[in-house]
Amino acid sequence: GQEFQFGSCRVEGVVLQELWAAFRAVKDVVQAQDNITGVRLLRKEVLQNVSDAESCYLSQALLKFYLDTVFKNYHGKAAEFRILKSFSTLANNFIAITSRLRPSQENEMFSISESARRRFLLFQREFKQLDIEAALTKAFGEVDILLTWMEKFYQ
Amino acid sequence: DGVAVLPAPQNLSVQSTNMKHLLTWSPVVVPGEIIDYSVEYQGEYESLYMSHIWIPSSWCSPTENPECDITDDITATVLYNLRVRATLGSQTSAWSTLKHPFNRNSTILTPPGLEVSNDGFHLVIKLEDLGPQFEFLVAYWRREPGAKEHIKMVRNGGVPVLLETAEPGAAYCVKAQTFVKAIGRHSAFSQAECVKLQGEALSL
Numbered sequence: 001g002q003e004f005q006f007g008s009c010r011v012e013g014v015v016l017q018e019l020w021a022a023f024r025a026v027k028d029v030v031q032a033q034d035n036i037t038g039v040r041l042l043r044k045e046v047l048q049n050v051s052d053a054e055s056c057y058l059s060q061a062l063l064k065f066y067l068d069t070v071f072k073n074y075h076g077k078a079a080e081f082r083i084l085k086s087f088s089t090l091a092n093n094f095i096a097i098t099s100r101l102r103p104s105q106e107n108e109m110f111s112i113s114e115s116a117r118r119r120f121l122l123f124q125r126e127f128k129q130l131d132i133e134a135a136l137t138k139a140f141g142e143v144d145i146l147l148t149w150m151e152k153f154y155q
Numbered sequence: 156d157g158v159a160v161l162p163a164p165q166n167l168s169v170q171s172t173n174m175k176h177l178l179t180w181s182p183v184v185v186p187g188e189i190i191d192y193s194v195e196y197q198g199e200y201e202s203l204y205m206s207h208i209w210i211p212s213s214w215c216s217p218t219e220n221p222e223c224d225i226t227d228d229i230t231a232t233v234l235y236n237l238r239v240r241a242t243l244g245s246q247t248s249a250w251s252t253l254k255h256p257f258n259r260n261s262t263i264l265t266p267p268g269l270e271v272s273n274d275g276f277h278l279v280i281k282l283e284d285l286g287p288q289f290e291f292l293v294a295y296w297r298r299e300p301g302a303k304e305h306i307k308m309v310r311n312g313g314v315p316v317l318l319e320t321a322e323p324g325a326a327y328c329v330k331a332q333t334f335v336k337a338i339g340r341h342s343a344f345s346q347a348e349c350v351k352l353q354g355e356a357l358s359l
Contacts, residue, residue, distance in 0.1 A: 002336055012339035013260065013337060013338050014232065014337070018230055071204070075204075075205060075208065088198055088200065088230070089231060091200035091201075091204075092198035092201075092230070092231035093230070093233075095198070095200045096199075096231050096232050099233075
């Protein structure tokens with residue numbers, strides 16, 4: 001069966017198609033709220049040419065940010081737009097993935113984890129430059145960019 | 156606001172087989188009255204980050220039956236809390252919550268149903284249609300000493316699949332097991348079903 005292989009981090013028990021189905025059900029409603037079209041949080045510099053070794057660190061950082069910041073603070077909007085079911089599917093599958101990610105803490109991986117951290121900080125800095133409401137809306141609307149990147153590691 | 160005079164539903168439990176999850180409870184009985192029930196769920200995310208948030212079930216908010224198909228609500232392989240309450244007019248009971256959270260990875264996986272057929276030249280099987288979550292591993296061999304076992308992955312049930320162009324008059328046996336990606340588990344193998352080409356299926 002298929003699983004995520006972020007370098008040495010393997011994650012079973014998540015069906016990527018379920019995540020895509022959940023996001024596609026809400027994509028139009030969510031992205032219609034994003035008025036800042038000239039800005040992209042998950043820019044090329046964040047996600048392009050990520051090595052397998054980096055991918056475990058970067059996916060953990062990004063998914064935890066989505067859980068701790070984006071989903072947590074976007075929940076009210078999700079209830080307002082009546083998209084709680086899809087929202088819950090995405091959030092709980094992100095929980096399923098992060099709970100199974102075990103990035104190596106060994107010293108020789110320090111430079112790789114640092115490289116992943118710089119990528120994540122690029123994303124986080126972009127997020128913080130926006131008004132919080134706009135940033136949450138844009139970040140939730142960019143879940144398709146995140147899923148597209150994660151799909152490269154779904155084998 | 157209705158005062159909670161109705162007794163809360165009791166004996167909540169989940170029966171899950173082949174990724175179909177059914178929540179059941181003991182009915183609340185008020186002679187001569189029809190009781191409605193409402194079911195709500197929260198996944199691990201809601202219970203960790205916003206434990207006051209519960210989401211109405213897709214099919215059972217409300218329902219008159221003391222059971223609820225929660226399959227469409229359980230969409231991640233994490234723990235889910237489930238709760239039910241009864242309603243009669245303006246009266247509502249307290250919520251009753253499932254004692255142990257449910258995770259779909261505990262579902263019971265049964266060996267798949269299997270039909271073997273042939274037209275004298277081709278060995279064809281049709282597997283039970285268990286839904287999109289299921290893939291199948293099929294093992295088949297010629298029924299003769301020392302025969303090699305062949306393996307084939309089948310993505311979907313419910314449609315005929317050509318296993319092999321076979322030798323007329325030879326006897327073949329087939330067995331299958333399911334695999335569910337969402338939980339990374341597979342079922343036991345089904346009973347082997349044997350067929351002699353140009354003959355009737357022989358059950359072991």
